[in-house]
Structure formats: C-alpha cells, structure tokens
Amino acid sequence: MALAPALFLDRDGNLIEDHHHTCEVHQITPIPGAKAALEACLQAGYRLFILTNQSGINRGKFTWSQYHACNRRMLELLALPTPGILEIKAAPERPDEPSVYRKPSPQFIWEMIAKYQLDPARCWMIGDRITDWDAGKNAGIHSCAVRSGAGRPEDFAYAESQGFTIRADFPDFVRLDLGLKF
Ligand SMILES: [Mg+2]
Numbered sequence: 001m002a003l004a005p006a007l008f009l010d011r012d013g014n015l016i017e018d019h020h021h022t023c024e025v026h027q028i029t030p031i032p033g034a035k036a037a038l039e040a041c042l043q044a045g046y047r048l049f050i051l052t053n054q055s056g057i058n059r060g061k062f063t064w065s066q067y068h069a070c071n072r073r074m075l076e077l078l079a080l081p082t083p084g085i086l087e088i089k090a091a092p093e094r095p096d097e098p099s100v101y102r103k104p105s106p107q108f109i110w111e112m113i114a115k116y117q118l119d120p121a122r123c124w125m126i127g128d129r130i131t132d133w134d135a136g137k138n139a140g141i142h143s144c145a146v147r148s149g150a151g152r153p154e155d156f157a158y159a160e161s162q163g164f165t166i167r168a169d170f171p172d173f174v175r176l177d178l179g180l181k182f
Helices: 034-043 064-078 107-115 130-139 153-162 170-176
Strands: 004-009 047-053 085-091 118-127 142-146 165-167
Touching: 004 107, 004 130, 034 047, 034 064, 034 170, 047 107, 064 085, 085 107, 107 118, 107 130, 118 130, 118 170, 130 142, 130 153, 142 153, 142 170, 153 165, 165 170
Parallel strands: 004 047, 004 118, 047 085, 118 142, 142 165
Antiparallel strands: none
C-alpha cells in the first residue's frame, strides 16, 4: 500500500483565531478559508491531525473540559466530511515541565507516521509559532510558518534562517505549496 501524505495542524492561530489561551466556546472563530482549505486537503487524500500545546491547562487558566468544549465547537463550525481530523493531541504541560508531546517534540508526529503509514516526505507541520516549526523539523517533515497567529518578526526571521516555508495563512499554504484549488 502506498504511503499517505498528511498535515499536522496547529490549532490556535492556524485553524482558529488565537485569543491567547483560547478557552471559551464563544471565542472559537475559524480562520477565513480554513474550512474550504481543509476540505480540499481531504479531497486530495491528505490525512489530517491536530497537535496543540495547551499549557493553559497546567497553568490553571482553564480545564480539560473547557478545552474539549472548544474543540467540539471548532469541529462543529468546520463540519468536515468523513474522515475529517483523524486524531487531536493536546499537550497540557507548561514549557518548564517535562512532556512527551509538547511541541517542539516530534513524538506525536512519529507515532502517527507509524500508525497511519504516512510518507514523511509528504508530511507538513503548519503553525504560527517556533515550537510548531521546530516540531516539524525534529520529526523530519516539512514545516510551514503562518502569519495568521502569534508569530513575531524575529520568529519569522528564524523561520527564514531555517528554510521553513512562510505563508500568510493556512489556506495560502494549501494553494501555494500543495497546489490545491478551492
Ligand atoms: Mg498556535
């Protein structure tokens, strides 16, 4: 069986607007064009995963229950056709805590590559922060930096120095780098 292409998607600032520790259901607003872009990716055979750092949980800013409610709202608004997003992994640890999955850890990406027989050469990690891009780099897949979230000018200077792809937002990436029309 041929290995499948896949996208590892950051949530806040990539699929939905970043409100800095987004934790209220009413804050959930998809990035314009994200739904159509995701549908085009599914149509083209990309397996979709979400990998999100949610240190607000261990910082005591919000609960797992609030986090899950936000995901449900996001999925409801995106209303993707089957199979949609295959798995969502959240790392609740703060940056100073040990963590298996917190980005830039490549662990989740490696596990999904093995579990779903993915082709690393056709896998991307897309997000708005250095931790996203470095997770892709550490996993040995491609990284795309999007300007739709919390990235600062110095972060994009780093992205450029690392040779990461830089795009305005996720839909822009899908059009320009995956070559999909939607
Ligand atoms: Mg983000």
